[in-house]
Amino acid sequence: MNSAQLPTAAPGTERDSVLHSWCVQSDWDAPTIVGGAGARLFTADGRSILDMSSLAECSNLGHQHPALVAAIREQAGQLCFVTNAWGAEPRARLAQRLLDKSGFEGGRVFFTLGGADANEHAVKFARLASGNSGGWIITRERSYHGASYAAMALSGDVRTGAQIDLAALHVQHVPPPYAYRCPFGTDTDEACGLAAARHIAGVIEQRGSHSIAAVMMEPNAGTNGIVAPDSFWPAVRRVTRERHVLLIADEVMSGFGRCGEWFSWQRYGEEGRPDLMTLAKGLTGAHLPLGAVVLSGAIARALESQLLATGLTYCGHPLCCAAGIAAIESYERERLIERSRRLGAELLARLRRMQARHGVIGDVRGGHGLFAVIELVRDRHTRAPLAPWDQRSPLLSALLVQGLRAGVAFAARGNLILLAPPLVIEERELAEALDLLDRLIGTLEQRLATDTASALR
Numbered sequence: 001m002n003s004a005q006l007p008t009a010a011p012g013t014e015r016d017s018v019l020h021s022w023c024v025q026s027d028w029d030a031p032t033i034v035g036g037a038g039a040r041l042f043t044a045d046g047r048s049i050l051d052m053s054s055l056a057e058c059s060n061l062g063h064q065h066p067a068l069v070a071a072i073r074e075q076a077g078q079l080c081f082v083t084n085a086w087g088a089e090p091r092a093r094l095a096q097r098l099l100d101k102s103g104f105e106g107g108r109v110f111f112t113l114g115g116a117d118a119n120e121h122a123v124k125f126a127r128l129a130s131g132n133s134g135g136w137i138i139t140r141e142r143s144y145h146g147a148s149y150a151a152m153a154l155s156g157d158v159r160t161g162a163q164i165d166l167a168a169l170h171v172q173h174v175p176p177p178y179a180y181r182c183p184f185g186t187d188t189d190e191a192c193g194l195a196a197a198r199h200i201a202g203v204i205e206q207r208g209s210h211s212i213a214a215v216m217m218e219p220n221a222g223t224n225g226i227v228a229p230d231s232f233w234p235a236v237r238r239v240t241r242e243r244h245v246l247l248i249a250d251e252v253m254s255g256f257g258r259c260g261e262w263f264s265w266q267r268y269g270e271e272g273r274p275d276l277m278t279l280a281k282g283l284t285g286a287h288l289p290l291g292a293v294v295l296s297g298a299i300a301r302a303l304e305s306q307l308l309a310t311g312l313t314y315c316g317h318p319l320c321c322a323a324g325i326a327a328i329e330s331y332e333r334e335r336l337i338e339r340s341r342r343l344g345a346e347l348l349a350r351l352r353r354m355q356a357r358h359g360v361i362g363d364v365r366g367g368h369g370l371f372a373v374i375e376l377v378r379d380r381h382t383r384a385p386l387a388p389w390d391q392r393s394p395l396l397s398a399l400l401v402q403g404l405r406a407g408v409a410f411a412a413r414g415n416l417i418l419l420a421p422p423l424v425i426e427e428r429e430l431a432e433a434l435d436l437l438d439r440l441i442g443t444l445e446q447r448l449a450t451d452t453a454s455a456l457r
Helices: 066-078 089-102 115-130 149-154 189-207 232-242 264-272 297-303 318-333 336-357 394-405 427-456
Strands: 033-037 040-043 048-051 108-112 136-140 171-174 212-217 246-250 276-279 291-295 361-366 372-379 411-413 416-419
Touching: 048 427, 066 318, 089 108, 089 291, 089 318, 108 115, 115 149, 115 212, 115 246, 115 276, 115 291, 115 297, 136 189, 171 189, 189 212, 189 232, 212 232, 232 246, 232 264, 291 297, 318 336, 336 361, 336 372, 336 427, 372 427, 394 411, 394 427
Parallel strands: 136 171, 136 212, 212 246, 246 276
Antiparallel strands: 033 040, 040 048, 108 291, 276 291, 361 372, 372 416, 411 416
């Protein structure tokens, strides 16, 4: 959401003292959040806001989940910190739980502080394991892997591309499996996914597989609004396996139930198993910062006798790992992975009914769980976007403001509305938010028609 469009913050604003991400600092004027419960946030001026984006697609367990708060308190009473050079019981327990959930038998886990450094370390480990320290990394255009310098290179993000030198960092971007606007000119979702995988194969063969250290991709859905067709990930796995190239699954956003599985590659069974995967966000339900790289047994064995010349002061922080254990137990106890699949199917069906009523909705796509994308267009037949990808339509900005005034926070980027509510959202709350969104899109459509008519006069 564009924070410049939000209501004035309560007294005690941090506007003059904090640098805020992804905004023009002079425009920042967001509300101050003082608490939360379930899918709701509470503001300093006494409002309750329904969170339809899990903030940064990370609060999978909602806000102030009691089990996580209790686990953090208990761990704080025992041990707050010890470095990764020493052992810590919650770190060992969480690593084993992640290996069990992923089925990476004989593997290992390296803990980081978040998603960007998890992705950077996954690349480092892939290069070490392959013995190719300068090996190329193939990633997608229109992807997001973080905003540190190396992660910006891995990302195909128009906002940060000018800041990095891809060739210097040995990163090559390839077109995405964007079925609605397929860069390969295909007619079906399946064909677009397969064409994208074939293109990756062509790049590997052109450069030579010996020069490629890894392919890094989001298996299913990402914050840049592309939901990969089901044909894509298994085909990429075949392409990389046949050419002896490592495959890294970025599950930072898509993991922990967001896409209806513990990890979204599991939708495809063993056919989709990567060599490494990266985690963050839902790993602790965002209650504390924590990321991880999960390595297969083969990668772990390749690194076993090497000096691992890397480290983060707070990697595997005991408090954060305790939160991670409590998060996994909460997903299990509350059956939230299954709930995400069920509510995600209902969400997608509801959005497609909206699409039938509103011509401004060009495409609706879902990630098999509580993640869905609405792509807005000026003309459904030509698919002309409501706004360029790197810009925000004033009409969409107005929709977000109206939603927030009505007590619901929606997220948007470019010409997309991104829906990713906490997995604990009440069904009644979800229905009410979608009712509101339906009305707001109707209003946007009317204003678009008025603006178009005025422009033609």
